Amino acid sequence: MPYVKIEVTRDGVTKEQKQALIHGVTKLxxxxxxxxxxxxxxxxxxxxxxxxxxxxxxxxxxxxxxxQ
Amino acid sequence: MPYVKIEVTRDGVTKEQKQALIHGVTKLxxxxxxxxxxxxxxxxxxxxxxxxxxxxxxxxxxxxxxxQ
Amino acid sequence: MPYVKIEVTRDGVTKEQKQALIHGVTKLxxxxxxxxxxxxxxxxxxxxxxxxxxxxxxxxxxxxxxxQ
Amino acid sequence: MPYVKIEVTRDGVTKEQKQALIHGVTKLxxxxxxxxxxxxxxxxxxxxxxxxxxxxxxxxxxxxxxxQ
Amino acid sequence: MPYVKIEVTRDGVTKEQKQALIHGVTKLxxxxxxxxxxxxxxxxxxxxxxxxxxxxxxxxxxxxxxxQ
Amino acid sequence: MPYVKIEVTRDGVTKEQKQALIHGVTKLxxxxxxxxxxxxxxxxxxxxxxxxxxxxxxxxxxxxxxxQ
Structure with missing residues (x-):
């Protein structure tokens, strides 16, 4: 029953990148x-x-x- | 001193529904x-x-x- | 897909009380x-x-x- | 390796106040x-x-x- | 500056498994x-x-x- | 209504140090x-x-x- 929260800075993370994070963590x-x-x-x-x-x-x- | 965090998907939860959640958890x-x-x-x-x-x-x- | 975290002080909360909290929040x-x-x-x-x-x-x- | 999360109501906290909180907690x-x-x-x-x-x-x- | 919290049930997760989770999430x-x-x-x-x-x-x- | 969570490594933080953190954050x-x-x-x-x-x-x- 894992629950994972990923906190990142708001920098225009795309829907595809979010999907890749969700898929990758679940696979791990x-x-x-x-x-x-x-x-x-x-x-x-x-x-x-x-x-x-x-x-x-x-x-x-x-x-x-x-x-700079 | 309880602290409760409720995470739900953003789906147009109304102010009244939020109040019902707050009241219900506090009563519980x-x-x-x-x-x-x-x-x-x-x-x-x-x-x-x-x-x-x-x-x-x-x-x-x-x-x-x-x-679908 | 709700996820709820309940934080309470460690005061000998029983297994039955925990079950009552889990059941009550889910029902709510x-x-x-x-x-x-x-x-x-x-x-x-x-x-x-x-x-x-x-x-x-x-x-x-x-x-x-x-x-006191 | 501390990690600190500060939750406050959304009340027009300014960028300077946020900086003061970040600086103050880190110093503490x-x-x-x-x-x-x-x-x-x-x-x-x-x-x-x-x-x-x-x-x-x-x-x-x-x-x-x-x-009132 | 990501921060990730992984919540799992306490089931005898080994030190090596924890290391694999930390390494895998960081790589991802x-x-x-x-x-x-x-x-x-x-x-x-x-x-x-x-x-x-x-x-x-x-x-x-x-x-x-x-x-059962 | 602030709520603050401080996460630190478990390193023998004393009761007095915890009190200092609680007092300091509240004052801030x-x-x-x-x-x-x-x-x-x-x-x-x-x-x-x-x-x-x-x-x-x-x-x-x-x-x-x-x-080393």
Missing amino acids: LYEVLNKDPQLTHVTIDEIDTDNWGVGGEQVTEIRKKTK | LYEVLNKDPQLTHVTIDEIDTDNWGVGGEQVTEIRKKTK | LYEVLNKDPQLTHVTIDEIDTDNWGVGGEQVTEIRKKTK | LYEVLNKDPQLTHVTIDEIDTDNWGVGGEQVTEIRKKTK | LYEVLNKDPQLTHVTIDEIDTDNWGVGGEQVTEIRKKTK | LYEVLNKDPQLTHVTIDEIDTDNWGVGGEQVTEIRKKTK
């Missing part, structure tokens, strides 16, 4: 733990870059600096 | 565990059907097939 | 949103009173004061 | 547990007041009453 | 979204079968019936 | 967003180092290498 749980795919739920949470911080700084700002 | 925690309703927090997270998968497939696609 | 989601119970997952997370705070204070300490 | 984890800020991730989840309940009631409704 | 996020593995955090939450329900019933009880 | 939410401390809940989730991965590797193994 079947291969590693023999979990029935019909009982595996996967959700994807896209988070604005203003709302995610690493090293005490918003991702929005980290990216601005990296691009 | 009072009846089963005698929890003070004033300390029970309930949040509802509505998730796009592209962002939820079961059986390795997006709910968006599962629903298309079911309707 | 069927009644309010017509969700198929077979697709509703409920998990219960019991949290030590040292690890839960309200009002800036550990529940362990709040309870000591309340009992 | 460094001061209390000596955690390397580069490994501390903080996410902020803003939740509609219809989707948050306390005392069995939506925050939207609680606020209406409080203002 | 690199392949699908080009995420830097050094910024991908994965946590595994093992949940007692009394604390997980599907279809309104505890996994502990579902498994007893399945084995 | 009061200072930045003027949130009533009585409505701020904080929970701390301690996660085994086998169950946390960064860069595709378990923290248990990362630490072994760092110490």
Whole structure:
């Protein structure tokens, strides 16, 4: 009965990429733990870059600096 | 001090239905565990059907097939 | 496809009480949103009173004061 | 490797306030547990007041009453 | 900056299986979204079968019936 | 009505350190967003180092290498 939540920054993840994540995680749980795919739920949470911080700084700002 | 998170697909859940969920969960925690309703927090997270998968497939696609 | 997480303090919640919570939440989601119970997952997370705070204070300490 | 999720009601939290929360939590984890800020991730989840309940009631409704 | 939480029932998942899940999810996020593995955090939450329900019933009880 | 979850590795965090985290986060939410401390809940989730991965590797193994 696995439940998996994937949190990523909101960066224009396409429907196809979301499908690839859902399919890949479900396959992994079947291969590693023999979990029935019909009982595996996967959700994807896209988070604005203003709302995610690493090293005490918003991702929005980290990216601005990296691009310079 | 219960905290409950309810994740459902984003399907036009109405304000009244949300209120019914909040009221119902809070009542349940009072009846089963005698929890003070004033300390029970309930949040509802509505998730796009592209962002939820079961059986390795997006709910968006599962629903298309079911309707055929 | 609902997924519900119930967080409560670790206070000797019995197996029967857990079953009552799981049954009650699943029934509520069927009644309010017509969700198929077979697709509703409920998990219960019991949290030590040292690890839960309200009002800036550990529940362990709040309870000591309340009992006095 | 701390990961912190902050859930607040969606009330027009500004970019500067989000930065202050991210910075403050990261600093706290460094001061209390000596955690390397580069490994501390903080996410902020803003939740509609219809989707948050306390005392069995939506925050939207609680606020209406409080203002009267 | 992905963060992934994997919830599974507590069933004697080995250290090697946990490593395979962590490695597999991190690889998937690199392949699908080009995420830097050094910024991908994965946590595994093992949940007692009394604390997980599907279809309104505890996994502990579902498994007893399945084995008969 | 903030709710904050702090996830850290299980490393012998003391009761006093937990209290400092709870107090500090609650104070931060009061200072930045003027949130009533009585409505701020904080929970701390301690996660085994086998169950946390960064860069595709378990923290248990990362630490072994760092110490060499």
